[in-house]
Structure formats: C-alpha cells, structure tokens
Amino acid sequence: PSTDLHGEPSSWLILADKSGIGAALAEVLARKGGACRLVYSDQLIGRRKTAAWIPDDLVKPFAKLISGFADRSAPLRGVINLWALDLSIEYRGVQQLNDAQKIVLGSTISLLRAVVQARGRAETPARIWAVTRNSVSITPEDPPVKVAAAALWGLGRTARLEHPQIWGGQVDLDASRESSPSVDAAAVLGELLNRGGEDQVAVRKGVRFAARLVRATAPKKPTATFDSNGSYLITGGLGALGVEVAKWLVTQCKVKRLLLVGRRGQKDPSYRRVQRALAALGAEVTVLRADVSSEKDVQRLIGRIEKFHAPLKGIFHCAGVLDDGILMQMEWQKFERVIAAKLAGGWLLDKFTRYCHLDHFVVFSSILSLTGSAGQANYAAANAFLDGLISRRRKQGLPALAINWGPWAESGLATVSGEKGRAIWRSRGTEYIPTDIGRRALDLLIGSDAGHAAVTITKWPIFLQQFASPPPLYRELQKEIGAVTANAGLAASAANLKTKMKELAPAARHDLLTLFVRQEAMQTLGIKEEIDAARPLREFGLDSLMSVALVNRLETALGIRISAVKLIQGPSVAQIVDDILPDLGYAKDTDPVEKRDRRSRKKASSRWLVVAGARPFPRLRLFCFPFAGGGSAVYRSWSEFLDPAIEVVAVEPPGRLGRMEEKPIVDIKKFGSELVSEMRPLLDLPFAFFGHCLGGLTMYETARRLIRSTKFRPIHLFVSGARPPDRVSDQGPFENRLIDDLLRLGQFIRNRPMYAQPDDVFGELIRHFNIPATDQLLSDPKLRKLMLPVVRAEFRMASNYKFVKERPWDIPITCFAARGDPYVSRHHALGWGRFTNSRLQVYIRDGAHFAVVDDMAFIHGIINKELRVQSQH
Ligand SMILES: NC(=O)c1ccc[n+]([C@@H]2O[C@H](COP(=O)([O-])OP(=O)(O)OC[C@H]3O[C@@H](n4cnc5c(N)ncnc54)[C@H](OP(=O)(O)O)[C@@H]3O)[C@@H](O)[C@H]2O)c1
Structure with missing residues (x-):
C-alpha cells in the first residue's frame, strides 16, 4: 500500500504503546507533514487500581482530546489505538484477563463514541484503527495466539457495520524477532494510508495477509472416539443447544455420563424434564451449578468432577447470554455481562483442564464473530475470543474445535427475538438451521481434523446485498457466486456513478441518481419490486433504524454527508435526490414527471x-x-x-x-x-x-x-x-420499581412529572418500556433532540389522562x-x-x-x- 500522505495536511491522535511503535509512527508521520499527538494509557487511566475505573469514563477525555484538534488547520484524520500492545502475554488469574479487556475493548468503544459525538463538527470524521500483536493465527510459524486481544476482532467487525465512515480497520503485527518499532510503525502506516479498503490485515515478516471468508472443504472423517466410561461436561447444558449436544452424545456417540452445568443448576425450570429425557435415552445425568466466568466456581467444578466422577474426556462449552445494544449505547457493564461466559468462561475451562487428557474441547461460537453484527458488538467480541482461544490450544497441541454456528431453529439464543429476529436473519439471506442439519454438522465436525468451522445456511448473494460495496472479507465468496449479482453491479455503478453523472445532461443525471437511490432504498427496505420514486419511503416502512442504514449506504457510495434527520421523515426517493444533488455540486435542475406526480399525490393523501x-x-x-x-x-x-x-x-x-x-x-x-x-x-x-x-x-x-x-x-x-x-x-410494582431506579439517578427531580424529567432520567424511563430502537434513539444526539419531545408529549398525554x-x-x-x-x-x-x-x-x-x-x-x-x-x- 501507499505510504504517501499526498501532500494533504493531517493530524493524528495516537494512543501510544510503551514499546515505542506509536512514537516511531509519529516520527514518520511528522516527516510526511502530519501533526501527531501521543497519549499513553497511564495518562488517562492513571495508576489507579484497574478495578476502580470503567472504560465509559474514557469517553469524556477522548472527546476533549478530539475537540483539541478542531481548531487546527490540519483536520484530525485518524486515531490509532496501540494500547493493546502493552498487554502482557500471559495471565495468572481471570481478573487480570478481564482488566485487560477494559483496556483493549473498553478504550476502543469509548474512542468510537467520542469520535461519533465529534462527527457533527468535522467535515470528514477521523477514522479509528486498532493495532494488536499476534492476536490472530496466520502462518504455521506464528507462536500461539495472544488471546487477550482476540475479542477485539469481533468488536472491530461490528464497528465496521455500525460506523462504516469511522471504523478504519485493524492490523495485527508480527510476533517474530524480525519486528522492531520502526518496522512495525511502517506496517501500520501502510494500512492507515491504504486506499484499497482492506480493514482486517495481519503482517508477518513484511507480508500482508488480509482476511477472507472462504468455503471450507469437508473435513476428514472423524476419527476421535468417545469413551463410554468417561464423563462429558456441557456448559449451558440445560440451554437449547446444550440439550441437543447431550442428546447427540448419548445417541450418536454412546456416551453415558453427562455433566450439565449452568448458573441455575437444578433450579433451572427445565432441569427435571431434561434429566428425564436423557435418562430415558440411557444416560446418567448430573446437573451442577456453576458460573463459568468465576474462577472459584470453575476450580471447584473441575475439582469435584475429578473427585466424584469418571475421568473428564470432553468439554462442550455452550454457555452464553445475549444483551444487545448499539455501540453508542454499549456501556461497559452491558458489554461485560455478555462476554463473561465465553471469555472468562472459555479461558478458565482451558486453564483448569489442561492436565485432564481431554479428547474433545469444543466451543459453541457464532458466525457473528466472523461477520460482526450491528447491535451485538459484545456477543461478536465474546465469540471472537473463543475463536482465538481455540487457535491457541491447537498450536499448543491440545484438542480444540470452534463451531461458528448460524442461527438454529426452534429455540435458543437466535430465536429469542421471535418473528422479528427471523425476518432480520432472512433479510440477510440466512435461514435457521433445522435440528437434524445441526446434528449432521456435529457428526461431521466433532473428532475430525477441523479446528474452526462456520456452519450457516446463507444465500450469499442476498447476504451481500446489505452492503453498498461489500467488505473485502467476502471477496472470495463474491467470486464464487459470480460478479453478476445485482449487488456487484450496484457496487460498480456506485463507483462509476459520480463520473457518469459528470458526463450527462441535467435530466439524464437526475434520472441516473434516482435509479441509484431507489436501488439503495429498496435494498435497505428489503423490497424486491421497484418502488415508486414519488411515494414517501415511510409508506414502505422506512423506520428510524432503516433510515440510519440508508444514510450509511448513501454516504459510503456518494462520499457526502446526508441528513439522518431528514431521512427519518421518510421522504420519497425523488425528494432525496433533490436534496443531495446540490451537495454533489449540481443544481436542482429538472422538473421531472415524478415531481409533478408528487405534487398531485400530496393533495390526495391524508396526514393522519x-x-x-x-x-x-x-x-x-x-x-x-x-x-x-x-x-x-x-x-x-x-x-x-x-x-x-x-x-x-x-x-x-x-x-x-x-x-x-x-x-x-x-x-x-x-x-x-x-x-x-x-x-x-x-x-x-x-x-x-x-x-x-x-x-x-x-x-x-x-x-x-x-x-x-x-x-x-x-x-x-x-x-x-x-x-x-x-x-x-x-401505581403498582412496575411503578415502584421504576421510581426506585430513577431515584438512583442524580438528575431525578422530585415533584416533577415523569414526562418533564431531564433527558437522562426520561431516557432511563423509556428504557423500562423497552420501546423498540430506544438505544438508537437515545444515542444519536440529533435523533434524540428530534424524537424525545414526541415521546415526552405522548407520556404527558397518558399521564394527564x-x-x-x-x-x-x-x-x-x-x-x-x-x-x-x-x-x-x-x-x-x-x-x-x-x-x-x-x-x-x-x-x-x-x-x-x-x-x-x-x-x-x-x-x-x-x-x-x-x-x-x-x-x-
Ligand atoms: N441458538 C443458536 O441459534 C446459536 C447460534 C450460534 C451460536 N450459539 C451459541 O451456542 C451456545 C448455546 O446457545 P443456546 O441457544 O443453547 O442458548 P440458551 O438456550 O440461552 O442456553 C445458554 C445457557 O448458558 C447458560 N449460561 C449462561 N451464562 C452462564 C455462565 N456464566 N455460567 C454457566 N452457564 C451459563 C444458561 O443457563 P443459566 O442461565 O442457568 O446459567 C443457559 O442454559 C451459546 O454459546 C450461543 O452463543 C447459539
């Protein structure tokens, strides 16, 4: 990639490492005319005990640092987070591992929030890059993966989806001796200035490796055996997939002794039913209570198994929880809650069973750790950690398999959001995995030579339609489905659009842009049949979330800022085109038929x-x-x-x-x-x-x-x-709990009706009602300014009733x-x-x-x- 700044003045904020890469980077950037500011983690996090701070506290200082660039003549072009490079390689206890996550993941989230907040003031927002070392496994010579930063890959993939204009990407540096601060700095610089769009890159001995999702070949026939005298531990064993694994182990692998673990243990309402069902199949089932994210619990659990049960021969780590939210609203507590079972849980199970002579160590990861998932950064990060943990175990010669599942049918985490969830998966070309197919995948994978496998029923041409221009990660799949997909055509047209528009006469230019915006709108709405450019998009169901998605698509393709506030009002394609033509440097120069249509329609339609x-x-x-x-x-x-x-x-x-x-x-x-x-x-x-x-x-x-x-x-x-x-x-239990919660907020004003409380209190109040898209509504300052008065008015209407x-x-x-x-x-x-x-x-x-x-x-x-x-x- 190019390492030239092309003479453009630029400023850079570097969250610098102690090993000197940040300093070396600042030096090269300065030689090229870039102005850099270096900030070390100690300066912001201080030498306080790590347990005493939360990453959310970093948003303000980051915002202050960013606003310091506002007056400079050179705009802030990028923020490079190198703090992950300061992490030590091994951790003795889970607390240290968790503290490391605050620095790696927490600083990145807070940085993102600060940049998004500052975005309104900047012409082009700064891009964020995250740098790690040996946190993904690339070549056979790589030492075992450093897992402490592995979760960052799931977070980054999600950040790219939620904030494509801001997330630059991530770079994983070489752990070999050949690297030095100046070599590493040059590698990072290459990525910062790279215009090729690669956003997941690893550098090994000077060679760049970019991430690609490729179709796997079927693994060799499973050879590993199951020991009918051994015990098999399933964490999350009373959950939907845990039970499926248990049944599969008993019926398919002739396993007799199962240990099912969950935080509720025998208090789980399904305990008796599951135990009876498995006993009927001939299994001896013990249900144990343990929180796998607690060091004490896991140590006690493994100790107990050793003492009272048959030798442990296999672990299936299926424990997991969801708590979705967009990154702008992803407070650390919410993040931590979701990563706990997988990150601390996976790490502890690995740590305490290393001497157990296991035949199987299988983790249930998710396809979302590979693709990212808007609104699920915590879940994607947690699963990416498991992927890293499995790479490390394999390098160390230990049994290990990560299955990155797509959504399963019938029950379990994927189906908790009901029909709406299914519709979202479908719009991404993905169908639920029926139980029998899930079982067949287990037959194929467990005990085979595979270390990682993603199992999903996805129609990639449909999946790729969500992107105006698909990320490079999918380039191999794109080749496989042929460049003739509708979307590839669209991406190409997006690239040529601006050039073509220049060449055309005003009316034709207008029509071309209309065609393009219409296609983008149809894809955002998931509608196949052509929509009428004069009809308001709200009539097709464009809601606030979709508006934000459409803004992202149009901004990416056209390189201009689009007003989310205007799009939320659900204008027609023709209105959008009229609005953006001047921003592209053209006058609103035509009076096409669609406009006349629109005028006549407006009269006929009702407002209410x-x-x-x-x-x-x-x-x-x-x-x-x-x-x-x-x-x-x-x-x-x-x-x-x-x-x-x-x-x-x-x-x-x-x-x-x-x-x-x-x-x-x-x-x-x-x-x-x-x-x-x-x-x-x-x-x-x-x-x-x-x-x-x-x-x-x-x-x-x-x-x-x-x-x-x-x-x-x-x-x-x-x-x-x-x-x-x-x-x-x-005034019942709901109201009492609500008041209790709101009273805890410092800003709560007694004797003032709920609808007139300050924004933060009112925001908390509407969270109690779980109004869809509340997080998005509260996180975007413009959206919040626009929408909160409406919600307040309606609460007022109900309260005065x-x-x-x-x-x-x-x-x-x-x-x-x-x-x-x-x-x-x-x-x-x-x-x-x-x-x-x-x-x-x-x-x-x-x-x-x-x-x-x-x-x-x-x-x-x-x-x-x-x-x-x-x-x-
Ligand atoms: N279902 C799917 O479509 C799907 C797709 C991709 C990946 N996965 C992965 O497959 C796994 C199983 O999913 P599922 O659908 O079966 O979920 P589920 O039905 O919600 O079961 C998850 C289980 O994990 C247990 N658990 C949560 N936190 C725990 C902790 N800290 N310590 C011990 N146990 C804990 C829960 O029991 P307690 O509440 O009693 O602790 C629960 O029984 C998850 O890891 C999930 O990420 C599932």
Whole structure:
C-alpha cells in the first residue's frame, strides 16, 4: 500500500504503546507533514487500581482530546489505538484477563463514541484503527495466539457495520524477532494510508495477509472416539443447544455420563424434564451449578468432577447470554455481562483442564464473530475470543474445535427475538438451521481434523446485498457466486456513478441518481419490486433504524454527508435526490414527471392515515394505532400477513416520520377529534381497530369519539400490551420499581412529572418500556433532540389522562398480553372485559412488553380468524 500522505495536511491522535511503535509512527508521520499527538494509557487511566475505573469514563477525555484538534488547520484524520500492545502475554488469574479487556475493548468503544459525538463538527470524521500483536493465527510459524486481544476482532467487525465512515480497520503485527518499532510503525502506516479498503490485515515478516471468508472443504472423517466410561461436561447444558449436544452424545456417540452445568443448576425450570429425557435415552445425568466466568466456581467444578466422577474426556462449552445494544449505547457493564461466559468462561475451562487428557474441547461460537453484527458488538467480541482461544490450544497441541454456528431453529439464543429476529436473519439471506442439519454438522465436525468451522445456511448473494460495496472479507465468496449479482453491479455503478453523472445532461443525471437511490432504498427496505420514486419511503416502512442504514449506504457510495434527520421523515426517493444533488455540486435542475406526480399525490393523501399496502378489493379496514414515539412504519409489513380482504391503515400522529416537523399532540381529545375527521373518507367499509401500549388508549378514545359523534363504530377492538383505560394510572410494582431506579439517578427531580424529567432520567424511563430502537434513539444526539419531545408529549398525554366512565360497548375485544411484561399484568388484560358487553378474549403469551409486537405471526393469525368470521356474518 501507499505510504504517501499526498501532500494533504493531517493530524493524528495516537494512543501510544510503551514499546515505542506509536512514537516511531509519529516520527514518520511528522516527516510526511502530519501533526501527531501521543497519549499513553497511564495518562488517562492513571495508576489507579484497574478495578476502580470503567472504560465509559474514557469517553469524556477522548472527546476533549478530539475537540483539541478542531481548531487546527490540519483536520484530525485518524486515531490509532496501540494500547493493546502493552498487554502482557500471559495471565495468572481471570481478573487480570478481564482488566485487560477494559483496556483493549473498553478504550476502543469509548474512542468510537467520542469520535461519533465529534462527527457533527468535522467535515470528514477521523477514522479509528486498532493495532494488536499476534492476536490472530496466520502462518504455521506464528507462536500461539495472544488471546487477550482476540475479542477485539469481533468488536472491530461490528464497528465496521455500525460506523462504516469511522471504523478504519485493524492490523495485527508480527510476533517474530524480525519486528522492531520502526518496522512495525511502517506496517501500520501502510494500512492507515491504504486506499484499497482492506480493514482486517495481519503482517508477518513484511507480508500482508488480509482476511477472507472462504468455503471450507469437508473435513476428514472423524476419527476421535468417545469413551463410554468417561464423563462429558456441557456448559449451558440445560440451554437449547446444550440439550441437543447431550442428546447427540448419548445417541450418536454412546456416551453415558453427562455433566450439565449452568448458573441455575437444578433450579433451572427445565432441569427435571431434561434429566428425564436423557435418562430415558440411557444416560446418567448430573446437573451442577456453576458460573463459568468465576474462577472459584470453575476450580471447584473441575475439582469435584475429578473427585466424584469418571475421568473428564470432553468439554462442550455452550454457555452464553445475549444483551444487545448499539455501540453508542454499549456501556461497559452491558458489554461485560455478555462476554463473561465465553471469555472468562472459555479461558478458565482451558486453564483448569489442561492436565485432564481431554479428547474433545469444543466451543459453541457464532458466525457473528466472523461477520460482526450491528447491535451485538459484545456477543461478536465474546465469540471472537473463543475463536482465538481455540487457535491457541491447537498450536499448543491440545484438542480444540470452534463451531461458528448460524442461527438454529426452534429455540435458543437466535430465536429469542421471535418473528422479528427471523425476518432480520432472512433479510440477510440466512435461514435457521433445522435440528437434524445441526446434528449432521456435529457428526461431521466433532473428532475430525477441523479446528474452526462456520456452519450457516446463507444465500450469499442476498447476504451481500446489505452492503453498498461489500467488505473485502467476502471477496472470495463474491467470486464464487459470480460478479453478476445485482449487488456487484450496484457496487460498480456506485463507483462509476459520480463520473457518469459528470458526463450527462441535467435530466439524464437526475434520472441516473434516482435509479441509484431507489436501488439503495429498496435494498435497505428489503423490497424486491421497484418502488415508486414519488411515494414517501415511510409508506414502505422506512423506520428510524432503516433510515440510519440508508444514510450509511448513501454516504459510503456518494462520499457526502446526508441528513439522518431528514431521512427519518421518510421522504420519497425523488425528494432525496433533490436534496443531495446540490451537495454533489449540481443544481436542482429538472422538473421531472415524478415531481409533478408528487405534487398531485400530496393533495390526495391524508396526514393522519397511511394506507400500508393498498388492496384492490378490500372488504374491511384495520386501523392501527402506534405506541408512544412509534409511527406508521411499525405496521407497514402487516398487509403481507393479513388476509387480502383486510386493508391496513396505520395512524400517523404529528411529530413522527412524515409529520416530523409538526408539533406532537398532548391532549387526547384533540387527538381523537383530528383523527376522526380524517378517518371519515375511509369509513365506507366495515373496520376494526388495533392499538399497542399507548395506542390502546388512543384507540379507545378515538372509538369513543367516533361512536358518540358519528354513526360509525368498529366491529372489533384488538389491543396488545395495553392497560385498560380505567387503569392507565395504576401505581403498582412496575411503578415502584421504576421510581426506585430513577431515584438512583442524580438528575431525578422530585415533584416533577415523569414526562418533564431531564433527558437522562426520561431516557432511563423509556428504557423500562423497552420501546423498540430506544438505544438508537437515545444515542444519536440529533435523533434524540428530534424524537424525545414526541415521546415526552405522548407520556404527558397518558399521564394527564382522566378516565371518564362509559357504558360498555357491544363490540368484541381481543387482548394480547405477555407473561414477562412488567407494565401490563394479567389482571389488567382481563380488565378490558369491563369495556365490552360482547366477547372478551385474552391471549397471554411468553415474552416481554414488546414480545406481542415481535410475536406478530400469532397476532396476525388471530386477527385474520376474527375478522374473517365477522366479515362473513
Ligand atoms: N441458538 C443458536 O441459534 C446459536 C447460534 C450460534 C451460536 N450459539 C451459541 O451456542 C451456545 C448455546 O446457545 P443456546 O441457544 O443453547 O442458548 P440458551 O438456550 O440461552 O442456553 C445458554 C445457557 O448458558 C447458560 N449460561 C449462561 N451464562 C452462564 C455462565 N456464566 N455460567 C454457566 N452457564 C451459563 C444458561 O443457563 P443459566 O442461565 O442457568 O446459567 C443457559 O442454559 C451459546 O454459546 C450461543 O452463543 C447459539
């Protein structure tokens, strides 16, 4: 790669190492005209006991350092984190390993947050690079991997997905004697200035190795045997995959003695059922309680196995948890919670069983450690650590296998987010692995010569469509599927787009850009059929998360800043094109047909109501009321799943998406009266209402207004996650816990209603309601400024609500509630019975407050059934 700065003035922030690479790098950069500032970990973390600080504390000092560059004539071009190079090679105890993670992972996350926060002020944001040494296994001569920094690879792959404009990449340096500070500095510099897009590079003896995901050849037939007199330990043994492994060991490998471990041990509700099922297959099962991330627990566990059980012959490390969140909101506590079982757990199991003569040491890692996963940096990092641990064991001649699983079907971590989760996997071309295929993979891999294998059912052409330009990691897979995929064409067109635009006449230029933006929007939305460039994207379901994704795609392809705030309003493709043409250096120079269309459409459409998937011959309409802060996008996909006779009409109150610039409503009467007057033209067919959470209340009041002031009335009311109107202001356990939590926050102001609390307190409050995308909403300063007033207004509407008694209506009500919803109790769900003289049905399902929204398939089934019956009468 090039090592020339091309004469551009630049500044660099170097989080320097003690071995002198940072200093050497600063020297070369200075020779090339770059201005550098070096900061050593001791300066920021100090010599305090490492246990006393948390990485979140670094965001402020990093932000201060970055703002120090704002006035310089040379913009801050990059931040290079070399702190991982200061880590010692081996750790005696798990505490030291955990402390090292704070430095390696914690500093990187905080740095990212600080750069993102400063982004608004900078023309081009600084790129972050992370440097490690021998933390990935590359050549046969490499010494065993230094695992302390292995997790950084999972974090980096995720950072690239969440912040493609900011994450530069990572470089792994050589551990051989041939390296010296100046040689290493030159290698790092090469990557910083490399314009080839490689973001995962290792350098060994002067040779660059770039990461590629390639299809594996089938491993040699498994030869390792299982010892019918030995014991086999499964951590997370009562979890979904743990049980599958147990069954496979007993039935396929004739293993008789199983030790299943979890933090709950025999208190796990599935304990008896699993034990009985395995006993029926002929196994002798012992369930033990241990937290694998605790040194004491693991030492005690292995000691106990040695003393009381048959010799330990195999370990299957399946313990794991999820706690998702985007990096901007990934506080260290949340990060640590997820990495514990895999990172400390894997390391401790390795440490305490080295002398055990194991035949198998298998870790259940995830495909996401290789691909990264937006919103799951902690999980990707934890699994990347396991991958590194396995490389190290193999180098040391110990049995070791990492299986990087794709999502399994039926139960387990991948399926916890219900239909929504499945839809996300599908949009990435990935199907759930059926149990029998998972078992076949175990047959093939365990005991074979493979050390690492990813098992996933993924259609790569679809997977790659998520990227405007696929990362180099997938280049081999791209070759395999042929460069003719739609996306490769798109990437190429993105690259040529700007050149082509220059050559074209204004009208043709406009059309080309429209074509491009439309393609990008379709891919973001996961829509195959061509969308109308004049129709607002919000009508296709562009929600705030998707808007951010679309911003990223367009920014990457076009190299300009795009306003996320504008995109969230769900403009049409034509409007986006109009907005970005001037930024690309062209005037808004045409008046194409699409614009004329748009003008005429605007008049015809209602502000309050968005028809989500118009039906040619609807027999019924279903009006859907959103939750606090939610907009019509939530209901966009419903038309795909509901009976073709039902037309879905989503309610869009002021202040969100397309109505972002309007003032949100705080008075529920005003809400009802404005909505009812706009509803009238759509009341020519029988209709029903659906409302979630606050939408249950606005739905009820709208129905009341309609019934009192017109001859129309809904034929059915569906509510989910909603208290009945006369119990909205109940003060129960949920409220008490909420107050307890909020009181702990210093900024909480007593005697002030919840909706008027300072931003941080209010943010915490809405987290208790698990409103989808809360993390994203709170983390982006612009989004927060824009959205919080809306959510506040709606909480105010609910908090000022005074229930006025009403005779029950002759309208059937169906209520969906979730067992794990702390806000809506079973009692509340049954309370809807006071509002109907007809029929009340209550469905109480597994899950939390929004599980009912995630549990869409079930809800759709019931709505279809109810409305089919009613429309036939
Ligand atoms: N399911 C999938 O589709 C999928 C895909 C890729 C990878 N994986 C990996 O496969 C493994 C199993 O997944 P799963 O779906 O079976 O998850 P699961 O059903 O949630 O089971 C995980 C188990 O881990 C235990 N556990 C968590 N933390 C622990 C700790 N610190 N010490 C001891 N036990 C702990 C839990 O029990 P306690 O709460 O009692 O501790 C639980 O039984 C996980 O590592 C996961 O990352 C799964």
